[in-house]
Amino acid sequence: MTPFEKLLTFLISGWKLDLAVLGKLGALALLVIYLIFSLVVVRQVRLMSRTFHSGAEPYLLAGSWVLVGLASLVLLLGLIIL
Numbered sequence: 001m002t003p004f005e006k007l008l009t010f011l012i013s014g015w016k017l018d019l020a021v022l023g024k025l026g027a028l029a030l031l032v033i034y035l036i037f038s039l040v041v042v043r044q045v046r047l048m049s050r051t052f053h054s055g056a057e058p059y060l061l062a063g064s065w066v067l068v069g070l071a072s073l074v075l076l077l078g079l080i081i082l
C-alpha cells in the first residue's frame with residue numbers, strides 16, 4: 001500500500017468517526033428542540049384555557065404535561081444511549 005493510499009484510508013476512517021459524532025450530536029439537538037416544543041405546547045394550552053373555557057381544560061393540561069415528561073424521558077434516554 002502506497003503512502004497516498006494510507007493517507008486516504010486514514011482520512012476515510014476518520015470521517016466515519018466524525019460523521020457518527022455529528023449524527024449523535026444532531027440527534028441530541030433535535031431531542032432538545034422537541035423538549036422545548038413540548039414546553040411551548042404547555043404554554044399554549046394555558047393561554048387557550050384562559051381564552052376558551054370548556055370542561056376539557058384539565059385533561060388537555062395534563063396531556064401537555066405528559067408530553068413534557070415523555071420528551072424529558074426520551075432526551076434522558078438519548079443522553080444515556082448516545
